[in-house]
Amino acid sequence: MVSEVVEKKLYDAASKGDVAILVRLVEEDPYLVHGVSFPFSRNLLHVAAMHGQASIVEEVLKFNPRLARISDSQKSSPLHIAAEEGHVEICQRLLSVAPEACWWRDCHDMNPLHIAAMKGHVEIVKRLLQESHLLVMERLHRKETVLHLCVKHGQLRTLKVLVDRLGEDLVDAFDEDGETILHLAVRANQLETVRYLVESKKIKRRARNSTGKTPLQILNESPRYTSSSYSEIRRSLLKLLQPSLESAMPEMTNTTMVVVVLITTMAFQNAVNPPGGMWQEDTSSHKAGEAVIAYTHPHIYKHLVRANIVAFVSSILTIFLIASGLTSRNIFLLNIALFGMWVSLIAIAVSYGASTMVITPNTKTKSVDLIVVIISLISLISFLVALLFVHIAMMYFSWRGKIRGREDLTTDPLPKRILYRIFQRLETWGCLRPNHL
Structure with a gap:
């Protein structure tokens, strides 16, 4: 003893x-x-x-x-x-x-x-x-993860270290009440934590707890006068409701790749096998293998060659950018790839117009410059219409997100409120089915 x-x-x-x-x-x-x-x-x-x-x-x-x-x-x-x-x-x-x-x-x-x-x-x-990284998988008695503990005790530095090293499954893990760490951060009025979680892009959009509430709904139910950071937290949470460019990136790149590969094939085929075919024999004025339209329609042939070169080069550039692992973070390269696709579309349209003029009777009386201008305008208008459609679609999904989050729509600008009324009418008439979008 x-x-x-x-x-x-x-x-x-x-x-x-x-x-x-x-x-x-x-x-x-x-x-x-x-x-x-x-x-x-x-x-x-x-x-x-x-x-x-x-x-x-x-x-x-x-x-x-x-x-x-x-x-x-x-x-x-x-x-x-x-x-x-x-x-x-x-x-x-x-x-x-x-x-x-x-x-x-x-x-x-x-x-x-x-x-x-x-x-x-x-x-x-x-x-x-x-x-051992498996230590983070150990849950507490209420199914809380180590990330829930970080948020509850306001340890943002520790949370950042863990989130940077963990997968999305644990970041979006639910506790016994079905709440994620984002739910807890909103309840605790932790502005910096909410900002970090939203910007980390590892949080699932519109995650709901066991009562079916999103973090934005929890924020809206809290008294605004008790939180000086209410508007900042709300602005951060609204980013989760916006259509994510990163989530749409794989489908967009796949579609773009299919389009530009097809255009490359068309431009190559039009170059080696131009409309009107090739001369088969040598004569005093031409050689076998040369394009017939280079002699019969020299003016149109120049435009056809230029359009094919532009279509082929811009398509190859776009293919190279996509194949190099283009991501949504490389906004500059992404814009170049999209611009290259539209340039190749316009160029192949011009090539189509020139080819059509060659094989159509009485083309000598037609102006190839006018055809080029018309096709370019049509392509530009279609591009602008596509951009407008994408913008309206994003506005619609944003409106649906605000409806789910029970937000006050009367504070939005007048043009947006007019669009909201149009969306509401279209849904009432059955033209839009939000459950299938």
Whole structure:
């Protein structure tokens, strides 16, 4: 049985980092390291870890490394204590001796990663993740993840580290109430957290909790006068309701690729096999293999060659950009690819007009320049109509999102409100079916 006097000396030595006294006491009675027990059934490692005494931890592990695997009455191992207090060096030493302790749960059902994240000790979180990324998959008793703990305790720095290293499934994980970390951030009025989660683009659009409410609906139900950041949070959440360019990118690039490959094929075919065919024999005025229309319609042939070159080169450029892994983040290159597609469309339209004039009777009396102008105008108008259609479609989906979020539409500009009334009428008449869009 260890006397109270010796126990106090050991506690003071462990808490103050007095290695000399600790070594002297242990040399006098080697049983002290194994048999001493402080309040809550804690051993010397618990005490040293609590006070951040790395030198004491090192000495105690020399005497008895098994103490790193012993928990106190709260089911906390020395690693739990070090993670809670934020002592990185001690955590590293304990993990080298007892790496399995990173999986142990305390009386609150938390492992050391949960505790470090809750306290905001980023470096310890990173070190534990090096031990095993699967630690983040451990749920608490209410199915909360470590990310829920970060939001509840306002640890944005820790949340960023975890979100950057995790997949979307855990970021969008639900707790027992069906709430994601975005729901919790809105409830807690954490503006910076909401901004980060929206901009990280790992949050699913319109995620609903167990009562069917989105984060925007939760915000709208909260009293506005109690939150100075209400409008900023609302503006961030509205970004989730906008049609995502990144989500539409794969389908758009696939469609664009099909179009430009077809145009490339048409331009190549028109170049090697022009309308009217090739001369089959050499004569005094031409050679076999040359285009017939180069002699019969030289003016039209010049426009045909130029249009084919423009269509072929712009299509090849677009194919190269898409095949190089074009993403929605490369807005400049994306615009170049789209512009290249439309240029190739206009050029192939001009080529079609020139080819039609060659094989149509009495084309000598027609003006090829007028045909080029008409086709270019038609192509430009079709492009503008397509842009207008896309803009109206995005406005419609935005309006549907606001309806689901029970937002006040009367504050929007007059042109938008007019469009909203038109959308409402079209849905009433059955022209639009939102459930199928």
